[in-house]
Amino acid sequence: MRSAATGTGSPPSDTTARARIRDAAIARYGRDGFGASLRTVAADAGVSAGLVIHHFGTKAGLRVACDEHVTRVVREAKTQTLTGGPGNLLAQLATMDEYGDVLGYVLAGVAAGGDTARRFFEQVVDDAVEYLRLGVATGTIRPSRDEAARARYLALTSLGAVLLHRSLSEGARYDPATGVREYLDVVGAPALELFTQGMLTDSSLLDAYVAHTEASPAEPAHTQGER
Amino acid sequence: MRSAATGTGSPPSDTTARARIRDAAIARYGRDGFGASLRTVAADAGVSAGLVIHHFGTKAGLRVACDEHVTRVVREAKTQTLTGGPGNLLAQLATMDEYGDVLGYVLAGVAAGGDTARRFFEQVVDDAVEYLRLGVATGTIRPSRDEAARARYLALTSLGAVLLHRSLSEGARYDPATGVREYLDVVGAPALELFTQGMLTDSSLLDAYVAHTEASPAEPAHTQGER
DNA sequence: GTGGCGGCTGAACGCATGTTCAGCACGCTA
DNA sequence: TAGCGTGCTGAACATGCGTTCAGCCGCCAC
Structure with missing residues (x-):
């Protein structure tokens, strides 16, 4: 009774119990959050709770294994699709439904916070920096007073909006692929208009704000770019 | 040993155990999320776990009581400060530190999702609609192709960014007042520039998108406004 | 065939949680 | 002063959790 096409990026050859458990955990955590019980994950994988511990030592160990696997899948997917686009990593992940579970897991991770979330966010910011630089070089995007701050702002609002959309979509539990698509439909027009x-x-x-911060640069200054 | 000035909007006269428990719960849930245990809340209020049940019947009952109280406080604060401003409800709530706990609780509620979150979000959207209409009427804000969609978009990105900022700030647990202030510092300049x-x-x-949606209005259309 | 061994199970343990309940203490009324 | 009710406590209970562990089963080497 293994679930159908919504995969986790693993080759279908990898049917070892360890991989099955890991994939079941990614799917379950993505849908229900990390509060989901070990026994639930075990049942999803068609396996006893003891075996989960046997393979991963601890619930935290399972979490680490999931993080590593998701990280690897995302990295591969990213290098595979070099074609740029704004926030298109998410969009592309959603489009190819085979990564649905992975996307759900990533969102759950960000929602849960912690170091993993911070690392992932910094990665998104870096991607945004890169994409914006490309756009500015090409001439489609205007340069900013503070490129780093703009990239951070866009990452914060975009990812945050997806996160909030996910929060609000609960009830019938969140399906990341259709969820993100739905999100893009709602957001596309007004975002484009604003941009x-x-x-x-x-x-x-803006002039007033700039004048104010230049007058007293200590107070509402944001210090990033170095780190 | 009751905590100092960071209040919940209650008159200090209301020192009944029931109110103390409710306020402690609001503060604790706001900081730790709704996973916080009954016994923790009870300890915060200097009270036994049994008394919490005695007054609220159940943990869900306590949650309902908190929701009601917070809703009432927010409504009062809103009608009290009729002076408008974009997303200034949050800012003002953060500024007057006496509402810190309430703000934290609201954010925790939105992060947790569910009907309460949806209701609150719709309220924020309504506020945005109102504020934007005011700006357009005054001439400081350009009209939009779709006012409802724009208001929804701004609400989604703003509130979502605050939410994400909260998620990322965990570690030293989130203090909503300083958190939102910090958020505004980071976000102010690039947002103003973009706006x-x-x-x-x-x-x-934009032209391409508009042309495309007008050609096939069924597909990437967002149907809101009615409900 | 037989022995061993790694994958795996299911019962059990310790713990934290939400909830119940018998009863204590204090203040009001008579 | 006696009675009583309300506010409140602390022990106890059921449940679900992560985790442990003794042992079963099927496969592979000999």
Whole structure:
């Protein structure tokens, strides 16, 4: 009774119990969060709870194994699709449904917070920096006063919006592939409008803010870029 | 040993055990999430676990009581400060530190999802609609192709970014007041830049998108406004 | 065939949780 | 002063959790 096409990026040859448990955990954690019980994961994999411990030592060990596997899958998927696009990693992951479970797991990880979430977020920021630089070089994107801050801002709002959308979609538990697609449908038009036209009729607010921060640069300054 | 000035909006006269428990729960849930144990809350309130049940019947009952109280406090705070501002409800709540606990609780509720989160989000969207209408009427904000979608988009990204920022800030557990302030510092400049200038150098992407959705309005259409 | 061995099970343990309950203590009424 | 009820406690219970462990089963070498 192993679930159908929504895979985790593993070759179907890998049917060892260890891999089955790991994949079941990724799927279950992605849907229910990391509060899901060991016994549930074991049942999903068609296996006893003891065996999970036997293979991974501890629940935290299972979590680590899942993190490693997901990290590897994401990295492979990323290097495989070099074709850029804004936040398109998420979109592409969602499009190919075979990565649905992985995407769900990543979102669960970010929602849960902690070091893993921070690391992943920094990666997204780096990707955004790269993509923006490309756009600026090509001439499709205007340069910013502070490229690092802009990349961080876009990463924060985009990923945050997906996260919130996930939170709000609970009830019928979150299916990441259709969830992200749905999200893009809702968000696409207004985002594009804002990105091309802005929203404010003049620059007085921005000018005031810039003037203010230049006058007293200690207070509302953000110190990133170095780290 | 009751904690100092970071209140929950209750008059200090209300020192009944019931109110003390409720306030302790709001503070604890806001910091640790709703997984926090009854006994922890009871200890925070300087009270036995049995008394919590005696007053609220069940853990879910306590949650309901907290929700009601927070809802009431937020409504009062909102009607009290009619002066508008974008997302300024959050900012103002953070500024007056006496509402710190309430703000933390609201964020925890949104992060946890469910009906409460959905209701709160719709409220934020409504506020955004109102504020944007005001701005458009005043002439400081450009009209949008789809006001409802824009309000929803802004609510989703703003609240989502705060949520993500909270997720990433864990470790030293989240203090909502300083957290939101910190968030505003990081986000202020790039947001203002984006809002006044946009980001794209021309409107070809937007034009293409609009043309595409007008050609086949069934597919990437978002159906809200009705419900 | 037989012995061993690694994958695997299922019962059991310790612990934390939400909840129940018998009863204590204090203050009000008579 | 006696009675009583309300607010409250602390021990106890059931449940679900992560984890342990003794042992079973099927496969492989000899």
